[in-house]
Amino acid sequence: MKIACLTTALLVAVMGTAADEPQADLAGIWLKWEEDGTASAQLEKCSLEKVLQSLSEQSRWQIFVEPELRLQVTTRFKNLTHSQALRRLLSDVNFAIIPSPKASSRLLVYKTSSEKAVVRILPTKPLAKRKKVRIKPGKIPNELVVTLEPGSGIDIDALAAELGAKIVGKIDGLDIYRLRFENEQQAGKAEALLEKNEGIASVDSNYGITRPDTLTPVGLAAPPLNLRPSSADDDGIVIGLVDSSVQRQGSQVSDFLLQEISMAGAPADSSDQVNHGTSMAETILRGLSATLDGEQETSVKILPIDVYGQSESTSTFEVAQGVQAAIEAGADIISLSLGSDEQNDLMRAVIQSGTSSGVLFLAAAGNEPTGHPVYPAAQSEVIGVTALNRSGRSVANYANSGNFVEAAAPGAGVTVFNNQTFYGTGTSFSTAYVAGVAAGIASAKGLPMAEVRRMITTEMKPPGTGP
Numbered sequence: 180m181k182i183a184c185l186t187t188a189l190l191v192a193v194m195g196t197a198a199d200e201p202q203a204d205l206a207g208i209w210l211k212w213e214e215d216g217t218a219s220a221q222l223e224k225c226s227l228e229k230v231l232q233s234l235s236e237q238s239r240w241q242i243f244v245e246p247e248l249r250l251q252v253t254t255r256f257k258n259l260t261h262s263q264a265l266r267r268l269l270s271d272v273n274f275a276i277i278p279s280p281k282a283s284s285r286l287l288v289y290k291t292s293s294e295k296a297v298v299r300i301l302p303t304k305p306l307a308k309r310k311k312v313r314i315k316p317g318k319i320p321n322e323l324v325v326t327l328e329p330g331s332g333i334d335i336d337a338l339a340a341e342l343g344a345k346i347v348g349k350i351d352g353l354d355i356y357r358l359r360f361e362n363e364q365q366a367g368k369a370e371a372l373l374e375k376n377e378g379i380a381s382v383d384s385n386y387g388i389t390r391p392d393t394l395t396p397v398g399l400a401a402p403p404l405n406l407r408p409s410s411a412d413d414d415g416i417v418i419g420l421v422d423s424s425v426q427r428q429g430s431q432v433s434d435f436l437l438q439e440i441s442m443a444g445a446p447a448d449s450s451d452q453v454n455h456g457t458s459m460a461e462t463i464l465r466g467l468s469a470t471l472d473g474e475q476e477t478s479v480k481i482l483p484i485d486v487y488g489q490s491e492s493t494s495t496f497e498v499a500q501g502v503q504a505a506i507e508a509g510a511d512i513i514s515l516s517l518g519s520d521e522q523n524d525l526m527r528a529v530i531q532s533g534t535s536s537g538v539l540f541l542a543a544a545g546n547e548p549t550g551h552p553v554y555p556a557a558q559s560e561v562i563g564v565t566a567l568n569r570s571g572r573s574v575a576n577y578a579n580s581g582n583f584v585e586a587a588a589p590g591a592g593v594t595v596f597n598n599q600t601f602y603g604t605g606t607s608f609s610t611a612y613v614a615g616v617a618a619g620i621a622s623a624k625g626l627p628m629a630e631v632r633r634m635i636t637t638e639m640k641p642p643g644t645g646p
Contacts, residue, residue, distance in 0.1 A: 212237035218264035320363035331378030415478025419505030443488030466615025514614035516607035566590020
């Protein structure tokens with residue numbers, strides 16, 4: 180997007196008087212903020228306001244600045260990550276990104292204190308409707324996920340440029356990068372070169388995961404959710420829910436939610452359709468309530484991690500990002516009502532790291548009765564959960580019952596949203612329910628997660644799998 184870097188139209192209340200500042204209005208001045216997580220720019224003596232206006236139009240952020248903040252931006256860069264690009268654009272000015280579950284995230288730009296970033300920067304053009312990104316299930320042919328060896332000293336930006344790739348994602352703290360190439364052939368050539376590099380720990384493919392189906396509205400009253408958050412200010416069990424966005428307004432779960440973390444931008448929330456994540460959150464609470472033996476107060480909290488945003492799909496990389504974010508945010512249990520037929524080294528590494536830190540993982544076994552492994556449910560560190568039929572005496576006829584499955588629970592659930600009851604079935608519900616049960620056991624008994632896992636896999640094993 181071209182930027183007219185004229186200072187005559189500056190908002191004096193925001194930037195102060197700027198009539199004596201150098202001016203520039205060149206056709207070669209531009210800022211591109213891509214949806215794939217990269218940014219490029221060529222800016223010469225551009226006012227901060229103009230840069231932020233362009234950023235607001237392209238990023239959908241709500242941007243607020245500290246009054247009287249003056250800065251002229253002169254920089255050039257290509258295919259940097261968004262966080263790297265912000266640092267180059269804002270120089271020594273401070274900034275903070277505040278995620279929002281109900282609206283666009285906020286970018287605060289300030290010199291002294293984030294509390295002083297109160298003046299809104301408005302885009303000069305109406306926001307165009309974003310296209311929904313679709314990723315097909317299975318291997319994404321033009322992408323690779325690269326993990327660097329600790330202390331390798333590799334300059335990943337230079338390496339990506341050499342391979343002709345864009346860095347479109349990163350898992351902070353683990354030196355894991357998502358590289359995108361122009362086509363499958365370039366990705367194949369790069370993979371062969373990367374596997375010969377001693378500084379590369381692993382090269383993995385990325386896989387698409389389709390968004391779960393929407394739930395069906397039904398004309399029935401749902402059982403009451405007689406649960407309330409604890410009034411005590413104590414640290415309770417945290418369940419990381421890696422799924423679509425969890426709706427606060429209109430749902431029964433808002434009082435139990437921590438601040439949502441998004442891996443995929445603004446959520447696809449609607450006032451007339453419940454999100455899958457919202458339904459999973461309520462199912463978690465129903466499983467938790469079943470363990471309380473009449474005690475209806477709990478300190479358990481749910482940490483929503485949105486890995487879909489407004490897209491119809493996600494990828495194993497974004498799910499792994501979400502898992503790592505949940506671990507870093509202090510999740511004790513992580514519930515994954517999603518999966519792929521492909522085993523993924525990236526997911527395995529992230530889950531192994533979390534397990535070594537004492538995190539308990541549960542994942543859906545899948546809604547095809549094939550017996551074939553589904554990942555991450557089939558990963559040895561994860562409890563694979565399948566669905567019981569209505570009687571509870573056998574596995575549902577649609578559910579996977581492969582030898583990797585270690586637990587089973589009801590495969591149907593109801594969710595109340597905006598005074599409407601929604602109904603759904605599947606191993607997603609089973610997984611969320613068991614996550615709630617696990618949280619209830621851990622919270623009531625103060626047990627380590629290894630012991631909680633033993634109890635779950637002993638007491639909730641699928642029918643017909645031994646004593």
